[in-house]
Amino acid sequence: MQAQEQAQVNCSTKTKYDCWKNGVLVDADQAVVSIYDHGLLYGDGCFEGLRFYHRQPFRLDRHLARLRRSLSALMITIPYSDDTLTEAVMACITRSDMVDGYLRILVTRGEGDMGLNPLNCTTPEVFIIPASLSLVSETVCRQGASLITSSIKRAVGTGLDARVKSLNYLHSILARVEANTAGVDEAILLNQFGYVAECSAENIFVVKAGALLTPSAQDGALEGITRETILELASLQKLEAREQSLTSYDLYTAEECFICGSGARLIPVKIIDGRQIAQCLGPVYLALSRAYQALIDDECGGEMS
Numbered sequence: 005m006q007a008q009e010q011a012q013v014n015c016s017t018k019t020k021y022d023c024w025k026n027g028v029l030v031d032a033d034q035a036v037v038s039i040y041d042h043g044l045l046y047g048d049g050c051f052e053g054l055r056f057y058h059r060q061p062f063r064l065d066r067h068l069a070r071l072r073r074s075l076s077a078l079m080i081t082i083p084y085s086d087d088t089l090t091e092a093v094m095a096c097i098t099r100s101d102m103v104d105g106y107l108r109i110l111v112t113r114g115e116g117d118m119g120l121n122p123l124n125c126t127t128p129e130v131f132i133i134p135a136s137l138s139l140v141s142e143t144v145c146r147q148g149a150s151l152i153t154s155s156i157k158r159a160v161g162t163g164l165d166a167r168v169k170s171l172n173y174l175h176s177i178l179a180r181v182e183a184n185t186a187g188v189d190e191a192i193l194l195n196q197f198g199y200v201a202e203c204s205a206e207n208i209f210v211v212k213a214g215a216l217l218t219p220s221a222q223d224g225a226l227e228g229i230t231r232e233t234i235l236e237l238a239s240l241q242k243l244e245a246r247e248q249s250l251t252s253y254d255l256y257t258a259e260e261c262f263i264c265g266s267g268a269r270l271i272p273v274k275i276i277d278g279r280q281i282a283q284c285l286g287p288v289y290l291a292l293s294r295a296y297q298a299l300i301d302d303e304c305g306g307e308m309s
């Protein structure tokens with residue numbers, strides 16, 4: 005039921021806004037790639053997803069820094085400085101006329117040929133795509149999300165590092181298909197050693213013995229900007245918070261659990277694999293949620309609530 009509600013909410017992303025493509029603002033229908041683009045043919049590229057509030061991008065500097073790390077790992081060079089990308093982001097926000105919204109910054113290795121050798125791709129394609137993304141239904145935010153553990157693994161140390169936010173999201177998509185099939189809201193991916201990595205598009209936190217715990221990048225977590233922000237807010241609140249390897253047992257027996265990401269923000273978790281989480285909405289989640297909203301208002305110039 006909740007999964008169906010989410011699908012309906014997702015339909016709101018269908019509105020098209022003008023995009024930035026390689027230095028120019030263009031109609032969304034003109035923001036296209038060649039069928040020989042290696043991003044399309046092979047998932048060869050990387051991206052960032054961030055939100056803007058009160059017409060100001062939230063933590064854009066950190067998203068650009070992570071984009072640079074992904075580009076560097078993939079050996080893709082783009083001819084745009086952070087200042088240029090920041091101006092482009094601001095131009096997209098202004099043109100969209102949205103006060104609050106979502107932005108995708110996306111880089112493909114560009115046009116090559118049917119062979120996968122990246123040497124044939126000389127010019128990367130860089131896009132900024134605005135959207136009015138609503139990922140999570142009101143019901144899930146109010147009552148908590150139901151999660152399952154996916155059979156799909158977030159492999160570590162076997163190839164592509166989980167810290168690269170690449171265009172290849174098939175493991176996440178397959179995990180999400182399992183969640184849809186099971187009629188729940190999200191899926192948790194373990195790594196091949198059985199340790200919790202993250203969800204299909206969010207990082208995960210638990211509260212155990214009063215401490216806030218989250219898996220490390222070594223266990224397969226993306227270095228999420230929201231995750232980093234939550235760790236900083238926890239430290240400001242003098243809450244013990246650290247990275248720690250977690251098993252399914254740790255999730256089932258947690259005092260609280262929540263998931264977070266730029267798109268979804270903070271989502272409380274009420275059920276994992278049929279086990280009820282002790283507290284949902286718990287005090288740590290509530291305090292961090294309030295602090296997160298206050299930080300957004302502070303950094304993006306809105307009203308304190």
Ligand SMILES: Cc1ncc(COP(=O)(O)O)c(C=O)c1O
Pocket residue numbers: 053176202203204205206207225226227228229230231264265266267
């Ligand atoms: C796999 C995955 N993990 C975690 C996150 C959360 O990262 P962030 O807080 O930077 O949005 C995302 C966001 O898209 C993601 O795709």
